[in-house]
Amino acid sequence: MRSRDSSRLATVVCAIGVLVAGCTPTLPDEPADPARPVPAPTPGVPTPGAAGAGDPYYPFDGNGGYDALGYEVSFSYDPASRRFEGDTTVTLRATQDLSRFNLDLRGFDVRSVEVAGRQAEFAREGEFELVVTPAQQITAGATVSARVRYDGTPLAAAPGSLGDNGWQQSASGGAFVLGEPHSAAFWFPVNETPRDKAKFTVNARVPSDWQVMSIGREQPGPTADGWTTTTWIEDRPVASYLTTVAIDRFTIERGALSDGTPVIDAYAPGAEQRRESVGRVPEVIEFLSGRFGPYPQGSAGGIHLQADIGFSLETQGRPTYAQWADLETVVHELAHQWYGNSVSVQSWADICLNECLASYAQWLWSEGTTGENLDDRYRLAVDRFRADNGFWAPKLYDMGPGKEFDGVYDKGILAVHALRRQLGEQRFDRVLRGWADHNLGGNASWPEFETFVGEIAGEDLRGFFDAWFRGTVIPAEEYLYPAPPR
Incomplete structure (x- = not known):
């Protein structure tokens, strides 16, 4: 994700002609609806799946008791009436003996x-829980399909600090759905947590003078009968917030990467x-x-909206861009295809x-395409913010719910450059490539990253990581300007 507004770090680097973005989305708290008491699963005894996936920051997000393997979302949408008719099938594998389970x-x-x-009982609970009780209990390890009509x-998108997240209307009368962490549940039933990545297919039916x-x-x-159906198939695992649909009168350009990967860019009117x-x-x-290794997605391109929303988002393989997006935004969102999409977070x-790694990709692009000296850029930023306690205050790891994005777009860039200086070029390159390859298509946590980097460095980096990523003050000089690697 990249925001419209530039950060404090951008203010100083703009002086040397480069813009760095800083966005601070707030992930809204879920309603204070107490979780239903759910007994701990006992082998052979069916129990309800948990009403949350276990992320301590957002305990109501996602659900427990199953692993979503794939979604097939079929819908019809009429922009004139704004009526949506959905028919979604979720293929899931039970991770416990289930008496019931939830979708968002x-x-x-x-x-x-x-x-x-078979027909199942269902009920709505809280703000977004769809509680499903199957006719027959599901045995742990069994794979079943759940179909919801x-x-x-x-619903209109929910407000966030960068703009609304979810279903929105476009200026031309179309619609799109976008947001982090919540967007998928605004248009299909889903296990809405990045911990449960799944394959994704959408069959979208709209009036023939619109495109999807x-x-x-x-x-x-x-x-047929003035309606056109288009199917989109994502056969790589995708976190639900990285899915999207946009309906507009697009101008569409098609091409391919050198390896044949299809590239589709769609431009909304204007x-x-x-x-x-x-x-x-x-x-x-x-x-x-x-820099990062082979492109990890099966498609590429972009969805270019003529919408003054507060952020662009790295929707998988084909990012979605606000009307203010520039080339650096494209670099940022495409870097997410490695860091965030292929390798997704375990928790928020x-x-x-x-965000720290995708933001640093903007610096790498500037270095690679203009020859900019990033050490000079780094020193300028450190000197500018040395006495600014507010700049150094946000934690970059385990920062607390609602604070996830406070420092990752400015302090985070400096932290990654300091890590580069700490490791040296050869080992830093091994980290960038190795991390994406080692976790291809999966999830990972920040502590796992620290362990991975430490193994490549061959030394104890706890002091460095604590100072930059857990600290709330400017790091000591030995970490601001690390000595050359031995």
């Missing part, structure tokens, strides 16, 4: 639920003028692949794994 869904009228082809007018964009590979479908500045996806991916406390 915001709004809509649920018409029916089937589990393993629902309809209505989608999403993530994954495109499969054009039929047109956004076509940005094609020269942001339509450089193959060039950016080639550059980043040289680990968000520096996404």
Whole structure:
């Protein structure tokens, strides 16, 4: 994610002609609806799945008791009436003997639920819990499908510090859904936690004078009775907040990377003028692949909105961009395809794994394309903020709920550059490439990253990591300006 507003770090580096973004989204707290008492699972005794996935920052997000393997979301949407008719099938594998389980869904009228082809009981609880009780209890290890039919007018997006997250209307009369951490549940029933990545397919039916964009590979479908269906298939695991759908009268350009990976850029009405500045996806991916390793996604491109929202988002393979997005935003969101999308956080406390590394990619791009001396840039920033206690106060790891993004876009960039100086070029390159490759398609935590880096460094880096990533004051000089590696 990258915000419209520049950070305090951007203020100083703008003096040397480069903009660094700083965004501080607030992840809204869930309603104070107490969790239902759920007994600890006992082998052979079916019990309800937990009403949350276990992230201590947002305990109501996601659900327990199963692993979502894939989503097939089919819907019809009429921009004129704003009516949405959804039919979603979730393939899940039980991780315990289940008497019931939850899905997350915001709004809509649920018409029916089937589990393993049989009608299931269902109820709505709290703000977004869809509680499903199957006709037959599910045995641990069993794989079943849960089909939910629902309809209505989608809920308006929920407010956040960077702008609304969820379902939104476009200026042209279309719609899009976007946000972090909550967006998927605004349009399909989902286990809404990055801990449970799954494959994703969407079959979108809209009036024929509109187009639909999403993530994954495109499969054009039929047109009948004035409606067109388009299918998008993402066969790599994806965290739910990295899915999206956008409906507009797009101008669409298609191409391919050198390895044949399809590139699709879609420009909403009014956004076509940005094609020269942001339509450089193959060039950016080639550059980043040289630093991070092979491109880890099966599709590429961008969805370019003509919407003055507060952020752009790294929706998987095909980021979604606000109208203010520039080339550095493209670099940032594409860097997330390695750090954040392929390697996803285990918990929101680990968000520096996404944002600190993707933000530093902007510096790498400047270094690689303009020859900028990043040591000079770093020293200028440190000198500018040396006495600014507020700049150093945010923690970069385990910062607390609602504070996840406070420092990752400015202090986080400096921390990664200091790590580069601590490790030296060769070992730093091994970290960038090795971390993405070692965790390809999975989840990881910040403590795991520290262990990984320490093994490559061959030395104890606890002092460095504590000073930069857990500290709330300016690091000591030995960590601000590490000695050259031995």
